[in-house]
Amino acid sequence: MEIFRTLVSPPLSTKKINYSSKVMLLGSCFSDYMADKLVKSKFIVNNNPFGIVYNPLSVNFQLEKLMKGDEYTPDNLFLSDGVWCSYEHHSRFSNIDKEACLENMNQNLQRSRHFLESTDLLFLTFGTSYVYYLKDSNKVVSNCHKIAAREFDRKKVTVQEIVSIYDALIQKLIQFNPNAFVVFTVSPIRHWKDGAHENQLSKAILLLAIEELCGHHPNTIYFPSYEILMDDLRDYRFYAEDMLHPNSVAIQYIWEQVKYSFMLPETLLIMKDVDKIVQARNHRPFSSQTEAFQSFVRQFYEKIQYLKEHYKISFENEEKYFESFLVNK
Numbered sequence: 001m002e003i004f005r006t007l008v009s010p011p012l013s014t015k016k017i018n019y020s021s022k023v024m025l026l027g028s029c030f031s032d033y034m035a036d037k038l039v040k041s042k043f044i045v046n047n048n049p050f051g052i053v054y055n056p057l058s059v060n061f062q063l064e065k066l067m068k069g070d071e072y073t074p075d076n077l078f079l080s081d082g083v084w085c086s087y088e089h090h091s092r093f094s095n096i097d098k099e100a101c102l103e104n105m106n107q108n109l110q111r112s113r114h115f116l117e118s119t120d121l122l123f124l125t126f127g128t129s130y131v132y133y134l135k136d137s138n139k140v141v142s143n144c145h146k147i148a149a150r151e152f153d154r155k156k157v158t159v160q161e162i163v164s165i166y167d168a169l170i171q172k173l174i175q176f177n178p179n180a181f182v183v184f185t186v187s188p189i190r191h192w193k194d195g196a197h198e199n200q201l202s203k204a205i206l207l208l209a210i211e212e213l214c215g216h217h218p219n220t221i222y223f224p225s226y227e228i229l230m231d232d233l234r235d236y237r238f239y240a241e242d243m244l245h246p247n248s249v250a251i252q253y254i255w256e257q258v259k260y261s262f263m264l265p266e267t268l269l270i271m272k273d274v275d276k277i278v279q280a281r282n283h284r285p286f287s288s289q290t291e292a293f294q295s296f297v298r299q300f301y302e303k304i305q306y307l308k309e310h311y312k313i314s315f316e317n318e319e320k321y322f323e324s325f326l327v328n329k
Helices: 029-040 056-068 098-117 159-176 196-216 225-233 248-262 265-280 291-311 316-325
Strands: 022-027 044-047 078-080 083-085 121-126 130-134 139-141 152-156 181-186 220-222
Touching: 022 029, 022 056, 022 098, 029 044, 029 121, 029 248, 044 098, 056 098, 056 121, 056 139, 056 159, 152 196, 159 196, 181 196, 181 225, 196 220, 225 248, 265 291, 265 316, 291 316
Parallel strands: 022 044, 022 121, 121 181, 181 220
Antiparallel strands: 078 083, 130 139, 130 152
16 A cells, blocks of 8 residues: 655664663753653653753753763852742752752752763754853853843854764763763754744754764764654644644654664563553552452562562552552562
């Protein structure tokens, strides 16, 4: 039968994800989508340790910060409408308590630094080539926190700037963690406020820069999430109501392509068992004392013990749930 669409086949990565792998993701909200899938399937994940970030210069800064490990001080914060904020963090780190704000940022910084030291796959998702600079210091900001636009300069970085910065970054990363494998991707979410043409130019800069970087560094690969949504799915039925973000069907489809690229058949089989356990956790029995339900509970409880022992997968909530129903423990 003729196929009435253009299929995008992602490359098969030489580096694979299994249940002992550590996966770190940084970048746009598309990173959050993929991280959510990994977390639900019980992989070891650290996602956006500073919060969502869209431009490659801010992603670079965050990785540099993690490798250096220099903690934040009160000088790194500013007060806005009674809330302490950082231009390097998403608003979820903001707090009315200055000390609590710093403590949260620094604890997360050190935890994520240790995670990066042993990360196996590092997913970097770029969303836009546009960067905001604070006028007073010419410093790149990751989040403007709704501060007046007059306080910032907005510039579009070039292919050469991105390549130069990331050539140096990847060399530092290899020294920091020789095992790290970098997966570049471009977010399929369009920045429509830039305009249709400007958005395309912005994405093109990112794609060209990544193409050059992958040619320079053997420990990198490009995953075509942008092309999968733009060319393979290519229909507004795969978008959310805003017609910009992918809907759950599109996210699931791209997730299947991630699995194809980065997971071996054995990992996929384990994942099926994990997903069954997670789904079974949501089961609400009519009576917990019936023989049928007790058999159901024991089956999944024993499966959890097996996966914990053989693959070190954490099922804390699920294990407590099934154990609470067991009559003969």
